[in-house]
Amino acid sequence: MSSIHPDQITAERLAGLRDAPGDYVGPAGGADGSLIEDPAVRAPLVLNDRSFAEVTETVCSYAECGPPKAWLGLITITSLIAAVGTGMILYLIITGVGVWGLNNQVDWAWDITNFVFWIGIGHAGTLISAILCLLKQKWRTAVNRSAEAMTIFAVVCAGIFPGIHVGRVWFAWMLFPIPNSNGIWPNFRSPLLWDVFAVSTYATVSLLFWYMGMIPDLATLRDRAHLRMLQGRERRLTLPMPVGKDIVLPFVPSAERVAAYIYGFLALGWRFSSRHWHRYEAAYLILAGISTPLVLSVHSIVSFDFATSILPGWHTTIFPPYFVAGAVFGGFAMVLFLLIPCRQVMPGFKDLLTLRHLENMAKILLLTGMMVGFAYSMEFFIAWYGGNEFEWSVFINNRANPAEAPYWWAYWTMIGCNVLSPQIFWFRKLRQNPLAIWIVAGFVTVGMWFERFVIIVTSLHRAFLPGEWHMFFPTWVDILTFVGSCGIFATLFLLFLKYLPVFAMAELKAVMPQADPHGGGHGHDPVASVAGGASAGGASASKGVGP
Amino acid sequence: MAQMSARPAAISDDAYNARLEKIASSPEMREDNITLPYAGAMKLSGAMGVVGILGLLLVVIGAFVYNPKHALAAFEVGLFTVTAASLGSLFLVMIWNMMIAGWHVTIRRHFENAASLLPFCCLGLGAVVLIELWGPGREGSGVLLQWLYAEKQGTFLVEHKAGYLNPLFLGVRWVIYTVVWSFLALRLRALSREQDRTGDRWLSRKARFMSGWGLLITALTTAFAAFDFLMSMDYRFFSTMWGVYFFAISALAAVSLASLVFAGIRSMGRLTGVVTDEHFHDLGKLVFAFTCFWAYIAFGQYFLIWYSNIPEETYYFIHRTTGDWKPLFVALTFAHFVVPFVLLVSRIPKRSTLALGVAGVYMLVLTVADLVWIIRPMVYLGAEGAEAGPGMMGWWLDAAGILGVLGIYGALLIRQTASAPLIPTKDPMLHEAMAHKNYV
Numbered sequence: 001m002s003s004i005h006p007d008q009i010t011a012e013r014l015a016g017l018r019d020a021p022g023d024y025v026g027p028a029g030g031a032d033g034s035l036i037e038d039p040a041v042r043a044p045l046v047l048n049d050r051s052f053a054e055v056t057e058t059v060c061s062y063a064e065c066g067p068p069k070a071w072l073g074l075i076t077i078t079s080l081i082a083a084v085g086t087g088m089i090l091y092l093i094i095t096g097v098g099v100w101g102l103n104n105q106v107d108w109a110w111d112i113t114n115f116v117f118w119i120g121i122g123h124a125g126t127l128i129s130a131i132l133c134l135l136k137q138k139w140r141t142a143v144n145r146s147a148e149a150m151t152i153f154a155v156v157c158a159g160i161f162p163g164i165h166v167g168r169v170w171f172a173w174m175l176f177p178i179p180n181s182n183g184i185w186p187n188f189r190s191p192l193l194w195d196v197f198a199v200s201t202y203a204t205v206s207l208l209f210w211y212m213g214m215i216p217d218l219a220t221l222r223d224r225a226h227l228r229m230l231q232g233r234e235r236r237l238t239l240p241m242p243v244g245k246d247i248v249l250p251f252v253p254s255a256e257r258v259a260a261y262i263y264g265f266l267a268l269g270w271r272f273s274s275r276h277w278h279r280y281e282a283a284y285l286i287l288a289g290i291s292t293p294l295v296l297s298v299h300s301i302v303s304f305d306f307a308t309s310i311l312p313g314w315h316t317t318i319f320p321p322y323f324v325a326g327a328v329f330g331g332f333a334m335v336l337f338l339l340i341p342c343r344q345v346m347p348g349f350k351d352l353l354t355l356r357h358l359e360n361m362a363k364i365l366l367l368t369g370m371m372v373g374f375a376y377s378m379e380f381f382i383a384w385y386g387g388n389e390f391e392w393s394v395f396i397n398n399r400a401n402p403a404e405a406p407y408w409w410a411y412w413t414m415i416g417c418n419v420l421s422p423q424i425f426w427f428r429k430l431r432q433n434p435l436a437i438w439i440v441a442g443f444v445t446v447g448m449w450f451e452r453f454v455i456i457v458t459s460l461h462r463a464f465l466p467g468e469w470h471m472f473f474p475t476w477v478d479i480l481t482f483v484g485s486c487g488i489f490a491t492l493f494l495l496f497l498k499y500l501p502v503f504a505m506a507e508l509k510a511v512m513p514q515a516d517p518h519g520g521g522h523g524h525d526p527v528a529s530v531a532g533g534a535s536a537g538g539a540s541a542s543k544g545v546g547p
Numbered sequence: 548m549a550q551m552s553a554r555p556a557a558i559s560d561d562a563y564n565a566r567l568e569k570i571a572s573s574p575e576m577r578e579d580n581i582t583l584p585y586a587g588a589m590k591l592s593g594a595m596g597v598v599g600i601l602g603l604l605l606v607v608i609g610a611f612v613y614n615p616k617h618a619l620a621a622f623e624v625g626l627f628t629v630t631a632a633s634l635g636s637l638f639l640v641m642i643w644n645m646m647i648a649g650w651h652v653t654i655r656r657h658f659e660n661a662a663s664l665l666p667f668c669c670l671g672l673g674a675v676v677l678i679e680l681w682g683p684g685r686e687g688s689g690v691l692l693q694w695l696y697a698e699k700q701g702t703f704l705v706e707h708k709a710g711y712l713n714p715l716f717l718g719v720r721w722v723i724y725t726v727v728w729s730f731l732a733l734r735l736r737a738l739s740r741e742q743d744r745t746g747d748r749w750l751s752r753k754a755r756f757m758s759g760w761g762l763l764i765t766a767l768t769t770a771f772a773a774f775d776f777l778m779s780m781d782y783r784f785f786s787t788m789w790g791v792y793f794f795a796i797s798a799l800a801a802v803s804l805a806s807l808v809f810a811g812i813r814s815m816g817r818l819t820g821v822v823t824d825e826h827f828h829d830l831g832k833l834v835f836a837f838t839c840f841w842a843y844i845a846f847g848q849y850f851l852i853w854y855s856n857i858p859e860e861t862y863y864f865i866h867r868t869t870g871d872w873k874p875l876f877v878a879l880t881f882a883h884f885v886v887p888f889v890l891l892v893s894r895i896p897k898r899s900t901l902a903l904g905v906a907g908v909y910m911l912v913l914t915v916a917d918l919v920w921i922i923r924p925m926v927y928l929g930a931e932g933a934e935a936g937p938g939m940m941g942w943w944l945d946a947a948g949i950l951g952v953l954g955i956y957g958a959l960l961i962r963q964t965a966s967a968p969l970i971p972t973k974d975p976m977l978h979e980a981m982a983h984k985n986y987v
Contacts, residue, residue, distance in 0.1 A: 039755075135646075137646075
């Protein structure tokens with residue numbers, strides 16, 4: 001292997017003996033050095049030969065700098081939108097669900113559409129943190145933290161809607177099996193109740209997973225704040241203003257002291273000892289093992305809300321895996337939709353989230369998009385094959401046929417966004433182009449919202465008797481509540497970007513070549529890795545397996 | 548090396564060849580470690596072939612002297628077990644190619660071999676089609692495929708589905724399945740073997756490209772084949788999950804077969820240091836994962852039909868969960884999910900050659916049981932002595948059909964395995980596979 005340690009390269013660079021990292025474009029790896037096509041070489045997961053220190057510096061700098069003006073402007077807007085959404089919820093609670101466009105026939109519409117939409121968004125985070133962890137997909141370390149954060153925020157948004165759609169919100173506690181004086185229990189045989197348990201379990205485990213994974217990185221932030229205190233580099237705490245000068249707050253501890261206390265509290269006494277790491281790794285693996293069936297169960301149970309019924313368009317057996325695939329699809333689209341702009345504006349982001357990462361995620365979009373396409377076609381085929389004219393009528397007369405179905409545009413928006421738009425990723429140039437990926441991710445996000453709208457509203461709006469047919473039209477409250485939930489999500493995500501470690505630093509470093517000096521096959525230097533690989537193979541042979 | 552497309556090399560051919568030579572000169576790569584003893588393999592193959600031929604002969608005799616429906620069902624249980632294993636292997640090869648997986652390289656050759664038996668499986672399916680259409684069935688045509696029965700013609704559902712369920716289109720679809728599966732399986736294996744000879748690393752990229760579109764059309768053809776040969780036996784039944792269900796059966800059958808095969812090869816002292824406990828650990832994880840996946844899919848399908856309780860769907864399960872078929876249903880629930888879940892969740896059995904080999908055999912037996920549960924109830928369904936029970940008197944026919952097909956499949960698989968090195972010797976990710984470790 002090459003005799004130069006990567007950290008030595010950094011040291012030489014800092015001493016002016018080597019070129020600045022910007023000039024380095026990997027070994028024939030396309031635009032940013034990560035798009036290596038050579039089957040013999042793994043693409044680097046961190047670009048520009050970054051050292052461990054540089055990774056720490058990059059990631060911590062997001063949390064340690066003062067709030068940028070652009071960020072302040074954005075969060076002002078998003079929190080205003082969130083406030084409007086909160087206002088709509090208050091208005092709904094004060095007035096009643098009549099402020100929505102629901103009617104006797106369409107008694108679920110945007111509320112449950114939004115619920116399923118948001119719950120689905122979360123699934124990419126769990127897939128990345130759990131399933132890709134079990135599959136040892138090392139590239140996940142670039143996106144797992146932010147995707148897991150999205151999971152939490154999406155579940156927050158999702159939780160709102162079932163809570164407020166029940167009408168008398170003050171009775172929502174009766175969803176939980178709490179003994180009460182009237183002896184009224186929830187209906188344990190209803191999937192709607194299982195949803196309460198599934199979603200709350202999901203929220204709990206996802207939060208645990210996210211938080212536990214963050215502990216070492218929070219400890220890094222704590223230690224850095226403490227170090228600045230010791231070095232006398234403390235800054236005054238200010239009230240940041242979107243425009244004009246920040247207001248310096250009097251009589252309060254310094255920013256470093258506040259950071260050290262808050263991060264220190266959250267880091268739970270993490271000391272980077274081997275014992276801590278050992279337990280951390282074990283706990284991480286256990287949580288990954290638990291989360292894997294969980295990510296499948298949550299959306300399967302959400303699908304049971306529909307599929308256990310006898311309503312044409314809802315009752316179909318493929319719903320559980322189809323919903324799970326759709327959720328992962330929508331979740332990855334959201335991850336890409338938010339991270340591609342971050343990658344453009346945040347310094348150093350591109351070194352950690354490379355074009356190869358984007359390409360991998362684009363491939364997952366293509367794969368999961370075709371999984372939902374597969375499910376759509378199975379549903380359509382069996383709707384005909386089954387010979388049930390009501391089922392067929394839902395597919396043709398309520399959804400697909402523009403001459404008959406008032407919601408045909410929703411159905412074809414869904415097909416266009418979810419099945420057709422990701423097909424451009426068959427072309428390498430397009431799936432390696434951040435702008436193209438971002439546009440498709442936007443389409444998919446829209447398409448996945450429409451998928452839930454199509455499933456819910458087009459199946460409901462025409463019952464078996466034409467006298468019961470009724471269209472659904474959203475009111476301004478419907479619309480602003482959904483927009484408000486997007487505001488809540490965006491606000492939480494912006495807070496995360498500013499105050500928490502956006503990348504899983506510890507995990508990221510573990511997949512960098514420096515972490516494996518004896519070569520495991522992921523180094524920049526393929527010959528180095530083969531030397532290590534062969535010797536490790538020899539080691540396992542000498543342990544002796546066969547007779 | 549022919550430059551057929553842009554091949555932006557990241558390392559020079561010299562450096563790459565040096566790496567190949569380094570691997571080739573390592574002690575694990577000596578000839579007798581990575582090949583099967585040819586003569587011994589042929590002997591075993593011959594013995595299995597004899598069992599297979601005797602079994603199939605017995606089935607043919609049974610068809611004439613006992614019950615043609617029962618004989619065909621017995622043959623189909625065996626046939627769909629091996630088709631599932633081969634299709635699952637094809638899926639896994641393509642998935643690994645797509646994911647640029649490293650660890651799997653040393654076990655991939657077996658999956659290529661198993662997939663390359665798809666033409667044999669398709670031959671079997673062709674025989675089924677021929678027997679159904681022109682065989683010694685009831686009043687001309689239709690043995691197990693009820694929609695071909697003369698007395699069913701003109702009924703509403705048969706008329707409704709005639710656009711899909713008709714002899715000509717069934718034949719056309721069989722041709723499509725045969726062409727698609729055989730092409731993909733044989734081509735992928737050919738690329739892998741060509742790489743053994745030439746050391747051309749770009750063949751891996753070629754295989755990856757093929758796997759992309761290959762996965763898509765294999766997914767579709769697998770689903771429709773499952774509709775055609777399994778679901779439409781009872782033409783009234785329909786379930787959108789059915790294709791996924793058969794995929795779950797396939798993936799599990801493939802990894803179970805691989806566990807058995809590698810346990811056998813390792814117990815012969817081959818592949819030492821090449822397929823290690825680490826690979827067994829991961830193979831065991833796949834057996835475990837696909838066992839759970841099967842349970843998820845099977846439960847999802849059953850549960851949604853049970854809960855909604857619509858007669859046009861439930862009758863299918865009522866027949867299979869009550870009366871004489873109930874014990875098999877209960878046994879499947881426990882033996883196919885609960886038992887392997889409990890046993891395989893821990894690390895120890897997955898890393899043991901013996902334990903995982905036994906688990907592979909066990910899961911293959913359960914796969915057979917699953918297919919028995921799907922196929923066999925069709926034999927005595929609404930026949931002359933309607934609801935005549937499972938027909939246990941013909942157990943010898945079932946045994947002959949299953950062992951017959953499995954015997955011939957095993958014989959062919961051993962021949963395939965012995966005909967080339969047990970691993971892709973010049974795969975660009977071989978070094979990763981040989982150094983593979985779990986969480987250390």
